Amino acid sequence: MANIAALDPLQSFTGPDWAQAARREAWEVFSATRWPLRTDKGWRQTDVTGIQFDEMVATGSLIGKAQPIAPQENGVIVADLRTALETHPDLVRDHLVRFPQDRVDLKFTSLARALWTDGIFVYVPKDVEVVVPHLLAEFGTTRLFCPRLLVVVEAGAKLTIFDEHASSDFDESRMSCGIVDLFVGDGAEVKYIHLNGWGKNVFNFHHMRAEIGQDAKFISLTLGLGSSLTKATIEAVLAGRGAQSDLFGLVFGSGEQVFDHHTVQHHAAGQTPSNILYKVALTDKARSTYSGMIRIEHGAQQSNAYQSNKNILLSHESHADTIPNLEILANDVRCTHGATVAPVDETQIFYMQTRGIQEEEAKRMIVEGFLEQVVDEAALGDLDELIRGKVSNRIVKRYQ
Amino acid sequence: MSEAAIIQDIGSNYEYGFHDVEKSVFKSGRGLTREIVETISEMKGEPDWMRQFRLKALDIFLKKPMPTFGNTALLNAIDFDNIFYYVKPSDRAEKSWDDVPDDIKNTFNKIGIPEAEQKFLAGVSAQYDSEVVYHKMRSSLVDQGVIFLDMDTGVREHPDIVKKYISTVIPIADNKFSALNSAVWSGGSFIYVPEGVHVEIPLQAYFRINTENMGQFERTLIIADKGSRVHYIEGCTAPVYTTDSLHSAVVELIAMEGAHLRYTTIQNWSKNVYNLVTKRAVAYKNATVEWVDGNLGSKLTMKYPAIFLMGEGARGETLSVAFAGKDQHQDAGAKMVHCAPNTTSTVLSKSISKDGGRATYRGLVEVQKGCHGAKSNVRCDALLMDEESRTDTYPTMKIDEPGVSIEHEATVSKVGQEQLFYLMSRGLSEGEATTMIVNGFFEPFAKELPLEYAVELNRLIQLEMEGSVG
Numbered sequence: 001m002a003n004i005a006a007l008d009p010l011q012s013f014t015g016p017d018w019a020q021a022a023r024r025e026a027w028e029v030f031s032a033t034r035w036p037l038r039t040d041k042g043w044r045q046t047d048v049t050g051i052q053f054d055e056m057v058a059t060g061s062l063i064g065k066a067q068p069i070a071p072q073e074n075g076v077i078v079a080d081l082r083t084a085l086e087t088h089p090d091l092v093r094d095h096l097v098r099f100p101q102d103r104v105d106l107k108f109t110s111l112a113r114a115l116w117t118d119g120i121f122v123y124v125p126k127d128v129e130v131v132v133p134h135l136l137a138e139f140g141t142t143r144l145f146c147p148r149l150l151v152v153v154e155a156g157a158k159l160t161i162f163d164e165h166a167s168s169d170f171d172e173s174r175m176s177c178g179i180v181d182l183f184v185g186d187g188a189e190v191k192y193i194h195l196n197g198w199g200k201n202v203f204n205f206h207h208m209r210a211e212i213g214q215d216a217k218f219i220s221l222t223l224g225l226g227s228s229l230t231k232a233t234i235e236a237v238l239a240g241r242g243a244q245s246d247l248f249g250l251v252f253g254s255g256e257q258v259f260d261h262h263t264v265q266h267h268a269a270g271q272t273p274s275n276i277l278y279k280v281a282l283t284d285k286a287r288s289t290y291s292g293m294i295r296i297e298h299g300a301q302q303s304n305a306y307q308s309n310k311n312i313l314l315s316h317e318s319h320a321d322t323i324p325n326l327e328i329l330a331n332d333v334r335c336t337h338g339a340t341v342a343p344v345d346e347t348q349i350f351y352m353q354t355r356g357i358q359e360e361e362a363k364r365m366i367v368e369g370f371l372e373q374v375v376d377e378a379a380l381g382d383l384d385e386l387i388r389g390k391v392s393n394r395i396v397k398r399y400q
Numbered sequence: 401m402s403e404a405a406i407i408q409d410i411g412s413n414y415e416y417g418f419h420d421v422e423k424s425v426f427k428s429g430r431g432l433t434r435e436i437v438e439t440i441s442e443m444k445g446e447p448d449w450m451r452q453f454r455l456k457a458l459d460i461f462l463k464k465p466m467p468t469f470g471n472t473a474l475l476n477a478i479d480f481d482n483i484f485y486y487v488k489p490s491d492r493a494e495k496s497w498d499d500v501p502d503d504i505k506n507t508f509n510k511i512g513i514p515e516a517e518q519k520f521l522a523g524v525s526a527q528y529d530s531e532v533v534y535h536k537m538r539s540s541l542v543d544q545g546v547i548f549l550d551m552d553t554g555v556r557e558h559p560d561i562v563k564k565y566i567s568t569v570i571p572i573a574d575n576k577f578s579a580l581n582s583a584v585w586s587g588g589s590f591i592y593v594p595e596g597v598h599v600e601i602p603l604q605a606y607f608r609i610n611t612e613n614m615g616q617f618e619r620t621l622i623i624a625d626k627g628s629r630v631h632y633i634e635g636c637t638a639p640v641y642t643t644d645s646l647h648s649a650v651v652e653l654i655a656m657e658g659a660h661l662r663y664t665t666i667q668n669w670s671k672n673v674y675n676l677v678t679k680r681a682v683a684y685k686n687a688t689v690e691w692v693d694g695n696l697g698s699k700l701t702m703k704y705p706a707i708f709l710m711g712e713g714a715r716g717e718t719l720s721v722a723f724a725g726k727d728q729h730q731d732a733g734a735k736m737v738h739c740a741p742n743t744t745s746t747v748l749s750k751s752i753s754k755d756g757g758r759a760t761y762r763g764l765v766e767v768q769k770g771c772h773g774a775k776s777n778v779r780c781d782a783l784l785m786d787e788e789s790r791t792d793t794y795p796t797m798k799i800d801e802p803g804v805s806i807e808h809e810a811t812v813s814k815v816g817q818e819q820l821f822y823l824m825s826r827g828l829s830e831g832e833a834t835t836m837i838v839n840g841f842f843e844p845f846a847k848e849l850p851l852e853y854a855v856e857l858n859r860l861i862q863l864e865m866e867g868s869v870g
Contacts, residue, residue: 041468298787299787301787311799313799313801313802314802315802316769316801316802318802319798319799319800320797320799321796321797321798321799322796322797322799322808323794323795323796323797324793324795324808324810325792325793325794325795326782326791326792326793326794326810326812327790327791327792328782328784328790328791328792328812329790330784330787331784331785331786331787331789331814332787332814333784333812333813333814334811334812334813335810335811335812335813336809336810336811336812337793337808337809337810338807338808338809338810339795339797339806339807339808340805340806340807340808341767341797341799341804341805341806342804342805342806343802343803343804343805344802
């Protein structure tokens, strides 16, 4: 029987020595860490003990697919990450080997760091402006897939990027362990859109981390639409004075889907504004946990953090948890969070019914309107229509 | 005094830090053993069921791990082997202050208990270390069938009621400290308010620790029968010592149909007291339970008063204020569990952190399946007075029912420069202006207190705030 623990992180990996060392180090951490239990911090809401992790290996190779599609000009690089290890080691190395270990999902991030095979490297030189309209990661023939995205944006540059994880439905369970690292240089501006469009029976573990430089701006939109179970961390580190982050997210859950999204607004430097809007709509037996952490470090004065989480429950079997946390170690700050769980407005449904719209159709329209506000606020420009279409298709699919 | 000296002085302003020479009639050795538990039970002349209850709890305490959340560094520094688990100060609870031993009476005089009793209380219980030394209730309430006793007397005189309800709200094994309390409890209040009786004037218990390294484990059970009303107030202080004491109470409240039960705490332990308390209430149909919880003292407080809304139309309210100064961590909050339809809960939490103090709000709102029409509103405000201090908010909301309305809001800010500027332009010093703003911040809490307590609270805040802005 195949077993994850019996894998060799260096098997069929021929990268440079430093990359091999990083894999070995991650593998040691992975081996020394156990799979999370229900009693572990960060895992109290979402039970993963029933997942047969050890069986999530390919009998063959570990290869999924991650396809780079983009024009490359003005020094912009959109390349296969394995190739970039050889061709641009100086741009990749420092960013790739950084390995924060104080994470509740360490078991999964260390696994991904040790075993990733397919990944994409995006590089935008100083003061260049570019749109990468579509990166796609999808399962190949394996049960375990570790897609990896590394984005380095130099000072003053601007990047908009759409990163989609998608697959069809599967009969047997599969696992995706994804890592996204974004480095936003001083004064740069990055808009990152991530779509979780995994099919049925995919267990999705995902960690996105953005490190934001001085006076830089980071906007992300996370669309939680697919997978059977998702445990995702979306982390913005405001590392330089004047750095700004806006994290937007939406979740639509139906059937027996489970979503557990954790956001982090980490104010490591002063004069940093951050903002979160997360909206969750659930029907059938879907469950969602939203937990958010605003942490303002000692000395990060004149920070201003806002966090809002809104949930609607459309069925008696759905369940929502919301845990908006604050840890504030500086005094000259402004910090506000709000969370609500509310029913669908019956008068709205009644009104639409009087106009001849069926109840289910009315609910669909209300949910779309509720979630679309997030897309509106993320102000995606050229990608707006594409994203709206993806969200709408997903909701329509449930209400057909 | 220079401003720097005043700032230095804050925290040593604790006026209840004195202690009496120890003259206990019995003092257990340090540390917790089966023998000590048996001795406590024997000295109290308890029935066998209570002795068994204690021994069972001791086993659970020894097996249970320490909590893994909160300030684990401070928690794990508790030296259970260094604590005196039972210190008996006098032979019995007196009904007249004249019969209370002089030292103890003087202590309560300094705190102002006899004076308050005359002015605005319907009954008073005064506990000194492990035992209640004074206990009295107005005769009119006795005539109406109200029972207000220390818990030991409750077990002796009303064993049926106590046996029926004790640990039904907080199981022995709820947490390590509820198990500890169940094993070595002593003192506390037992209150029963008969159907329809309104106790309009508050009942009060005052808890005083005197002995160094004392462990105080009072146990309180309050039953408000159908349609009754009662307001219970507790206060607590302790001497300043260089080593730590432990206060670990268990408080169970039962509000029957239509009852109204309010429980007010002004916690002002000295900064060497660990205050690890389990408080929980059940509210049946159309009943109201209110926790008014003020935390000013102690080294580490961990306390999350809970209300289980068990019957349709039940209402829960918690008003929590915390003041975290130098070397203090106030980890407080509220839990609201909606187990029936059309139940409502509100939580208002206010905290101030100053001089490196840390205030934490930790809360839970849970709506169980089938509780349609449930409403909950939680609001947390935190003020940070300086850059050494810290505040955290850890609320959890678990919602299993679609037809509900749940709101949570929190803000953290510093004292507004504009407000300060405005007040100073009217001739107030910066210190006075800050104190005024802080008093305003605490106003919703002070408003809920009997007048005398509100005055006392304002005075305490003033003491704490003096020279705090430099």
